[in-house]
Amino acid sequence: MVVDREECVGCGACVNLCPRLAIRFIDNKSYIDQVSCIECGTCRESCGVEAIYAGCRFPDIVLLNFANNPYADDTTTI
Amino acid sequence: MKDIYDIVVVGAGPAGLMVAKEMAAAGQDVLLVDIKKDIPLINRSCCTMLINEPNTHGETVHIVDNNLHFEKTGFTVKYSGQFVKLVKSSRLSPGGYKLTMANEKEGVAHPYTKEVILRDLLQEAVQNGVDILTETAGIKAENINGGVKVYLRSSHSRFLKEVRCKIAFAADGVNSQITRGLKLAKQRKYFGSYRVASYFLDEVDYPYWDSWITCVGKGHTQLGRGQIYMVPKYLPNAKPGDKPILDVFCGSPIGVPSKQSLDWCLQEGPFNEWFHNAKIVHKAACVLNFYTCIMNPVEGNIVVVGDAASFIETYCQSALVYGYRAAQAALKQLDTGKGYEDYSTFWRESFEYCWPGEIEKALQGFGLHMISDEELDYIFSLTDKEEYFGYVSENTAPRVMKEAIMSHIDQIKKERPETAKTIEKHWQSSAEDIVQA
Numbered sequence: 001m002v003v004d005r006e007e008c009v010g011c012g013a014c015v016n017l018c019p020r021l022a023i024r025f026i027d028n029k030s031y032i033d034q035v036s037c038i039e040c041g042t043c044r045e046s047c048g049v050e051a052i053y054a055g056c057r058f059p060d061i062v063l064l065n066f067a068n069n070p071y072a073d074d075t076t077t078i
Numbered sequence: 079m080k081d082i083y084d085i086v087v088v089g090a091g092p093a094g095l096m097v098a099k100e101m102a103a104a105g106q107d108v109l110l111v112d113i114k115k116d117i118p119l120i121n122r123s124c125c126t127m128l129i130n131e132p133n134t135h136g137e138t139v140h141i142v143d144n145n146l147h148f149e150k151t152g153f154t155v156k157y158s159g160q161f162v163k164l165v166k167s168s169r170l171s172p173g174g175y176k177l178t179m180a181n182e183k184e185g186v187a188h189p190y191t192k193e194v195i196l197r198d199l200l201q202e203a204v205q206n207g208v209d210i211l212t213e214t215a216g217i218k219a220e221n222i223n224g225g226v227k228v229y230l231r232s233s234h235s236r237f238l239k240e241v242r243c244k245i246a247f248a249a250d251g252v253n254s255q256i257t258r259g260l261k262l263a264k265q266r267k268y269f270g271s272y273r274v275a276s277y278f279l280d281e282v283d284y285p286y287w288d289s290w291i292t293c294v295g296k297g298h299t300q301l302g303r304g305q306i307y308m309v310p311k312y313l314p315n316a317k318p319g320d321k322p323i324l325d326v327f328c329g330s331p332i333g334v335p336s337k338q339s340l341d342w343c344l345q346e347g348p349f350n351e352w353f354h355n356a357k358i359v360h361k362a363a364c365v366l367n368f369y370t371c372i373m374n375p376v377e378g379n380i381v382v383v384g385d386a387a388s389f390i391e392t393y394c395q396s397a398l399v400y401g402y403r404a405a406q407a408a409l410k411q412l413d414t415g416k417g418y419e420d421y422s423t424f425w426r427e428s429f430e431y432c433w434p435g436e437i438e439k440a441l442q443g444f445g446l447h448m449i450s451d452e453e454l455d456y457i458f459s460l461t462d463k464e465e466y467f468g469y470v471s472e473n474t475a476p477r478v479m480k481e482a483i484m485s486h487i488d489q490i491k492k493e494r495p496e497t498a499k500t501i502e503k504h505w506q507s508s509a510e511d512i513v514q515a
Contacts, residue, residue, distance in 0.1 A: 009121050009361040009362055009363050010114075010119075010121040011121050011122045011123070011362060011363040011364045011365075012113055012114065012121070012122065013122075013253060013273070013363065013364050013365035014365075015113055015215065016215075016250065016251070016253040016254065016255045016258075017253055017365065021215075021217065021231070024215075024233040024234075025113040025114065025115075025213060025215070025233050026115075026213065026233050026234070027115055028114055028115050028116060028119055028121065031233075045273075045332050045333070046271070046273055046332065046365040047273070047363070048123070048273040048274050048275040048276075048336050048337060048363025048364060048365065049275050049336075049337045049361060049363045050335055050337050050338070
């Protein structure tokens with residue numbers, strides 16, 4: 001996940017919600033450590049101003065974790 | 079920074095600053111850490127209203143010489159900013175009908191500026207000799223050998239730093255990292271999460287400058303989920319005589335984009351004509367996780383204060399009270415070995431959400447989720463011309479709303495029997511149903 005620091009308002013919500021502690025608060029805005037991030041999407045789902053988006057390092061995992069998962073109704077996929 | 083302190087406080091919000099300031103004033107060696115670089119800066123959505131209703135969270139707060147005076151606990155917090163006096167609290171249906179609670183004399187709430195309060199508290203904390211570490215997160219706290227080990231991480235480092243202390247305070251807010259690592263957290267029940275987007279708007283053509291507005295109904299947002307609130311307040315640099323700005327914020331369940339809902343409400347919502355010339359002067363956001371309260375907010379020598387222990391929020395004013403009480407209890411504990419009980423008993427007895435049934439009651443007052451907008455317009459058209467005595471409050475306003483609606487129930491039963499049935503069903507709904515609606 002990547003933070004658009006222009007859009008980020010600096011509320012700090014994602015910092016404590018990250019299960020990998022990958023988010024740091026630098027100059028009152030969030031910054032995601034790309035080495036620690038596992039692209040789970042928790043921060044993206046929690047961002048009130050939609051400032052976090054997928055950097056698509058692991059595109060398949062990213063899709064499965066999104067609320068709008070295109071495969072959600074597809075019972076044939078495992 | 080040293081390796082050993084008497085007290086470590088994680089989180090420099092109103093509760094954390096109050097604890098740190100009080101402990102340092104009593105001669106303790108205090109370390110205060112926060113993830114922000116500028117502690118008073120507030121980018122988290124927060125209505126920041128002084129709830130002047132007596133006995134709110136066990137305390138009655140008055141404005142005395144422009145400062146906040148806490149009558150029951152008996153202390154005063156300096157405030158050098160501006161207050162707005164709101165005399166009405168209205169629930170607004172998409173058709174523009176209202177259910178209004180009013181208190182012309184005392185006001186229903188007084189929005190103030192949190193940034194100013196924090197700036198003043200921080201100044202006092204520094205004067206009292208608190209060591210402050212900014213851009214540092216509290217990761218974990220452990221009870222060890224009669225003391226506490228707190229793990230900290232700087233935003234600019236990959237390594238954890240250990241600090242030892244006698245007592246640690248977790249004041250890191252509603253999404254508290256420290257609390258999540260405690261055994262206490264396992265006893266909490268989780269209902270769901272909301273995210274909030276907030277715009278401070280200038281040049282709004284707005285008719286309700288004396289009111290707190292809750293937009294009830296599905297027609298206010300694009301997807302029909304979430305809720306819009308509007309509150310006039312002052313910016314931190316406001317001077318006497320300035321015009322307040324309007325804080326409009328939208329809270330919606332996770333999965334529903336709150337910023338998109340807010341943008342839609344301002345551009346295409348039922349009251350979009352108010353916002354045609356509006357300018358955004360500030361943006362804020364937040365996430366709230368709905369957990370039941372921690373009933374006993376002390377584990378070993380780790381004390382949980384403020385929002386970290388609560389359901390949703392304690393209000394800024396009550397965070398100050400709980401911070402003050404926790405500090406007094408901790409000092410007594412250090413002195414006599416028995417003090418924490420004072421704080422946890424006060425918490426359980428004063429914080430309404432610790433009491434059975436209060437969470438459901440409060441949530442039922444946030445809206446009428448089972449009722450369609452057309453029915454809502456009808457119900458609010460019955461209450462539109464009336465004013466009911468009340469305050470802005472999560473705990474008492476739902477009762478006023480219920481009584482207001484129920485006072486018309488005979489007429490509703492006669493004219494709209496189906497609606498009457500839905501209304502009666504609404505008062506039975508569980509917390510889960512409402513949070514997920």
